[in-house]
Amino acid sequence: QKEVEQNSGPLSVPEGAIASLNCTYSDRGSQSFFWYRQYSGKSPELIMFIYSNGDKEDGRFTAQLNKASQYVSLLIRDSQPSDSATYLCAVGGSSNTGKLIFGQGTTLQVKP
């Protein structure tokens, strides 16, 4: 079992729709969770982080965390073609090293 798992996609949604990206993790002691966006040929860019169970909203983005189910998700409302990218889920493990474990990423395609 991979430490952090995501569907590689591609996930294709029409412009204006809600895109839902999912991530599961194996270390039950994990306490910090991040979503990065990576455009082709560019570096990952932090878009959301969440530490507590529940929802966290920032503009069109909502991160959801359920520690009991070891599940993190990212919702993108009113998806735009500029949201087309690979979304990486990253989990801070239970060791106090700053190490982030990344999933393999989900490619999102938003079609005009």
Added chain:
Amino acid sequence: DTAVSQTPKYLVTQMGNDKSIKCEQNLGHDTMYWYKQDSKKFLKIMFSYNNKELIINETVPNRFSPKSPDKAHLNLHINSLELGDSAVYFCASSQGLGQTAYGYTFGSGTRLTVV
């Protein structure tokens, strides 16, 4: 002002050569990292340093040697390059080590191609 800068951006070299990648951050962060991203976009940690002290040394061939002269710099030297070393190498930094560290800031990456 680039927050985390890496040089070079592209590196093409022959098998068996030795090469270095440099990284500098001006964010005042305490911790710096090297990650390797393979062709399937999978990012895997290699090393991390906190205030010049080695914290993480994952299962990486000893041909890879990091060096941190101060907390703003983390360099990566690779000896005897192999075809399998071809990847994008990202430097990153973060404030602290704890669970409340606010994620990483990544450099622009170095695309290494070994021929």
